[in-house]
Amino acid sequence: MRGLKGKWVLITGGARGIGAATAARFLEEGARVVVLDRDEAALEHIERDLPALSGTIDADVSDAEAVARAFEELDDLWQGLDVLINNAGISVRKPFMEITPQQWREVMDVNLNGMFFAAQQAARRMLAGEGGVILNMGSTNGLMGYHYYADYNASKAGVIELTRSMALELAPTVRVNCVCPGYILTPMQEAEYTPKMLRACESKIPLGRLGRPEEVAALFAFLASDDAAFITGHYFVMDGGEIAGGLASQP
Numbered sequence: 001m002r003g004l005k006g007k008w009v010l011i012t013g014g015a016r017g018i019g020a021a022t023a024a025r026f027l028e029e030g031a032r033v034v035v036l037d038r039d040e041a042a043l044e045h046i047e048r049d050l051p052a053l054s055g056t057i058d059a060d061v062s063d064a065e066a067v068a069r070a071f072e073e074l075d076d077l078w079q080g081l082d083v084l085i086n087n088a089g090i091s092v093r094k095p096f097m098e099i100t101p102q103q104w105r106e107v108m109d110v111n112l113n114g115m116f117f118a119a120q121q122a123a124r125r126m127l128a129g130e131g132g133v134i135l136n137m138g139s140t141n142g143l144m145g146y147h148y149y150a151d152y153n154a155s156k157a158g159v160i161e162l163t164r165s166m167a168l169e170l171a172p173t174v175r176v177n178c179v180c181p182g183y184i185l186t187p188m189q190e191a192e193y194t195p196k197m198l199r200a201c202e203s204k205i206p207l208g209r210l211g212r213p214e215e216v217a218a219l220f221a222f223l224a225s226d227d228a229a230f231i232t233g234h235y236f237v238m239d240g241g242e243i244a245g246g247l248a249s250q251p
């Protein structure tokens with residue numbers, strides 16, 4: 001991709017899953033990559049797996065002060081942030097009637113509030129510097145209703161609207177877009193789905209399989225690159241065709 005070499009990239013929730021694949025991809029593109037995550041063990045693991053990382057930082061995106069401290073610490077490292085991959089997120093599979101207020105808050109705190117905290121810190125630096133790109137992690141769950149994920153669905157719908165609003169206010173200095181994957185096989189999915197459930201998901205997907213973290217990483221790389229210089233304020237779906245037909249998807 002054009003224009004990624006030497007760029008400073010911060011990836012939240014980057015210690016495993018899609019975030020870790022994205023870290024590897026940006027390193028391949030010649031970028032300087034820092035991973036922020038709250039999972040200490042996963043951070044140690046990725047430090048061993050990707051020794052070319054410029055740094056890792058242990059922080060919880062749902063804590064606004066911790067995010068501010070993390071960015072201040074990183075200011076000593078980089079000469080300015082170029083790309084934020086705002087990826088950290090959680091999901092808990094539960095019927096609507098069983099979601100507790102605490103669980104609802106936890107999902108919103110990470111998936112929506114955390115995204116706002118990191119985005120604002122990043123945008124402040126990009127506006128004061130030479131601009132940049134912010135890519136927010138949405139989901140097809142933000143576009144359609146899915147059973148047992150009312151909190152997650154609502155949080156991801158919020159991310160899509162946050163993306164549009166940020167794109168309007170931060171243009172022309174900062175581009176902001178949202179990536180909406182469907183089913184991607186990561187530790188998050190493996191924790192919530194049995195092999196039987198995963199096979200049922202595959203059968204709903206026209207391309208006949210779940211997505212791979214590396215495929216989402218490739219979309220992030222394109223959207224962050226100069227090849228996407230005229231793209232801002234939109235969401236991009238990568239789902240193997242899952243939501244293309246609505247009810248018509250099921251023959």
Ligand code: NDP
Nearest residue numbers: 013017018037038039060061088089139183184186187188
């Ligand atoms: P994983 O659970 O595999 O990885 C997410 C990483 O983010 C974990 O290391 C996790 O740590 C970390 N994290 C979670 N909450 C926080 C937090 N508050 N602060 C810092 N780090 C945090 O998830 P995926 O790779 O599957 O998902 C990544 C993103 O992609 C999420 O936003 C998810 O909603 C989205 N997505 C995923 C899809 C999929 O099918 N996998 C589909 C569509 C969207 P810990 O282990 O402590 O939770």
